[in-house]
Amino acid sequence: MKKMAIICSAILLTLIFAAGNISVEAKSEKVVTYKNCTELNKVYKGGLARAANVKNKGGKTKYTPFVSQALYDANKKMDRDKDSIACER
Incomplete structure (x- = not known):
């Protein structure tokens, strides 16, 4: 027992x-909204991707983007070329 x-x-x-x-x-x-790409790239060097399978339309990049749908949606305004990667570098 x-x-x-x-x-x-x-x-x-x-x-x-x-x-x-x-x-x-x-x-x-946490979902953070950054005011510009300079601030975002201090935290995420490669930018933010909406999904892991998205392709960069802007040419060759130096860093791999961080994948997070929630963060991307909060900072969507910074995706100038509308390829689902914001502030890619």
Whole structure:
């Protein structure tokens, strides 16, 4: 009986800990709107891409863009050539 209580409490603690980690991960991505490409490129050197499969229309770039749909949507106004990559470098 004692073993069963210990096992049940261990499982319960594991589930509580796992649920706590899920909520922390979901809140970790903040959506920030930058005022210009210079500010955005200080944080993301290659710019922001809406999806991983988008292609750059503006020519050769030096850096790979960071992929985040939420960040791209918040900073969409800075995508001048409308290729789904904002502030590519």
